[in-house]
Amino acid sequence: MTKDEVFAVLKKYILEQLEDEVEENEVTIDKSMLDLGANSLDIVEIISNTMRELKIKIPRDELAQINTMEGLVERMVEYTNQ
Numbered sequence: 331m332t333k334d335e336v337f338a339v340l341k342k343y344i345l346e347q348l349e350d351e352v353e354e355n356e357v358t359i360d361k362s363m364l365d366l367g368a369n370s371l372d373i374v375e376i377i378s379n380t381m382r383e384l385k386i387k388i389p390r391d392e393l394a395q396i397n398t399m400e401g402l403v404e405r406m407v408e409y410t411n412q
Contacts, residue, residue: 331384331407331410331411332407333403333404333407336380336384336403336406336407336410337359337399337403339380339383339384340376340380340399340402340403340406341354341357343375343376343379343380343383344357344363344366344368344376345357346379347368347372347375347376347379348366348367348368348372351366351367352366352367359399359400359403360398360399360400361399362397362398362399363376363399377393377402380406381406384406384409384410385410386406386409386410387409388405388406388409392405393405
């Protein structure tokens with residue numbers, strides 16, 4: 331999968347989880363989910379749903395080291411292309 335395809339899936343779940351807090355045009359790859367107003371439970375739900383749809387599993391210790399949405403998308407791309 332490409333970076334754009336993975337980001338589209340991630341964005342879908344961000345918009346679903348934060349539907350009352352964020353507009354679609356605000357969700358860009360250069361922002362973090364915290365920038366968008368997501369709390370830790372929102373982030374877990376968004377990442378879990380995204381990984382489920384992409385049929386990937388990224389270890390928690392790897393996820394804990396990722397600070398940006400772009401970093402998350404790049405890691406997800408690596409796992410979808412294995």
